[in-house]
Each structure stands twice: as C-alpha cells, then as structure tokens.
Amino acid sequence: MPQAVxxxxxxxxxxxxxxxxxxxYLMIYAPGIDGLSYQTAKWVISFFDGGAMIExxxxxxxxxxxxxxxxxxxNEGCNGLSxxxxxxxxxxxxxxxxxxxxxxxxxxxxxxxxxNILRLCSLIQIKSSQPEWFNLFHDFVFPTVLYxxxxxxxxxxxKKGEKLx
Numbered sequence: 001m002p003q004a005v006x007x008x009x010x011x012x013x014x015x016x017x018x019x020x021x022x023x024x025y026l027m028i029y030a031p032g033i034d035g036l037s038y039q040t041a042k043w044v045i046s047f048f049d050g051g052a053m054i055e056x057x058x059x060x061x062x063x064x065x066x067x068x069x070x071x072x073x074x075n076e077g078c079n080g081l082s083x084x085x086x087x088x089x090x091x092x093x094x095x096x097x098x099x100x101x102x103x104x105x106x107x108x109x110x111x112x113x114x115x116n117i118l119r120l121c122s123l124i125q126i127k128s129s130q131p132e133w134f135n136l137f138h139d140f141v142f143p144t145v146l147y148x149x150x151x152x153x154x155x156x157x158x159k160k161g162e163k164l165x
Contacts, residue, residue: 011093018085026060026076033060034076041074044120064124071127072120080116080146084109087150091157108153115149 001009026034033041033055041062045051050067061075087108091101119142127134 007093011089014092015085015089018089019082022081022085029060031058031060033062033074034079036081037074037076037079038062040079040117040120043117044074044124047117047121048124066124066128069128071124074120078116078120080113083116083146083150084112087112087153090154094154094157096157104157111153112146112149115146119146 029035037060041053041064045053045064048066052065052068054063054065054070056063056073061073063070064072064074088105091105091108096104123134123138123142126137
C-alpha cells in the first residue's frame with residue numbers, strides 16, 4: 001500500500017473513532033453542557049473581574065457575563081477538542097515512537113488548550129469593547145489562528161518528532 005494511502009486511511013480511521021467517542025461523551029451530558037466545555041468556561045471567566053457563569057438549564061451551553069451584562073455563550077464547539085482530535089489523528093497517522101507520543105501529545109494538548117483559552121478571552125474582550133467585530137473574529141480569524149497553531153505543531157512533529165526518542 002502506498003504511504004500516502006496508508007496515511008490517509010490511518011488518519012481517517014483514528015479521526016472517525018475519536019469523533020465517535022467524542023459524540024458519545026457529549027451524549028452522556030445531553031441536553032446539558034459537557035464537563036470539558038463547563039471547565040473551559042470556568043477557566044475563561046476566571047480571567048475577568050466581575051465575570052460570572054450562568055448555567056442555562058436544558059441547554060448545552062454556559063452564558064458568560066461581565067458586570068451583569070451577558071456577553072457570550074460557551075458550548076461544546078468552544079472547548080477546542082475538535083482541533084485536538086484532528087491534530088492527534090495526524091500525529092498517529094504520520095507515525096512515531098511511543099516515547100515521542102508520550103512526550104508530544106500532552107504538551108500539544110497544553111499548547112492547544114492554552115491557545116484556545118486566549119482565543120476565548122480575546123473574544124470576550126472584543127465582544128465587550130468592539131461588538132461589531134465579534135462575528136468576524138469568532139467565525140474566521142480565531143478559528144484560523146487555532147488551526148494554524150495545530151498546523152505548526154504538526155510541522156514540529158514532522159521535523160523533530162522522531163528526535164524526541
């Protein structure tokens with residue numbers, strides 16, 4: 001089997017399995033918010049004085065407010081896990097040693113989730129000070145930045161992953 005076909009097959013297999021597991025995880029919490037999204041909202045709001053989280057019963061989201069003014073909702077799409085699933089699928093499909101995976105995957109998780117928290121905090125700042133820019137940054141700019149971070153991690157893996165052993 002050609003290397004490219006093998007890579008694509010492994011990537012798709014791992015990606016589909018992880019997405020299936022993630023969907024099952026979300027179904028456990030339905031119709032409420034899942035634990036990771038809740039924790040993400042908690043981390044984000046901790047950076048703001050006067051910030052509060054409001055759980056919306058029966059909804060898979062948390063509403064974040066500043067000084068009593070509702071600003072944004074955090075839902076499962078805000079936790080960054082989908083980007084991490086794509087990244088891990090790439091890393092596994094590309095190949096590496098067990099030691100390299102044990103070093104690289106947790107550090108990649110920290111980098112991605114840290115970047116995601118910065119993204120969400122920035123979105124709250126934009127929503128509170130320049131609300132007309134929110135949709136542009138929410139829908140295009142910051143998702144691109146988050147995937148760029150994942151892409152750079154992939155580049156490091158390709159260039160240095162084998163040397164981590």
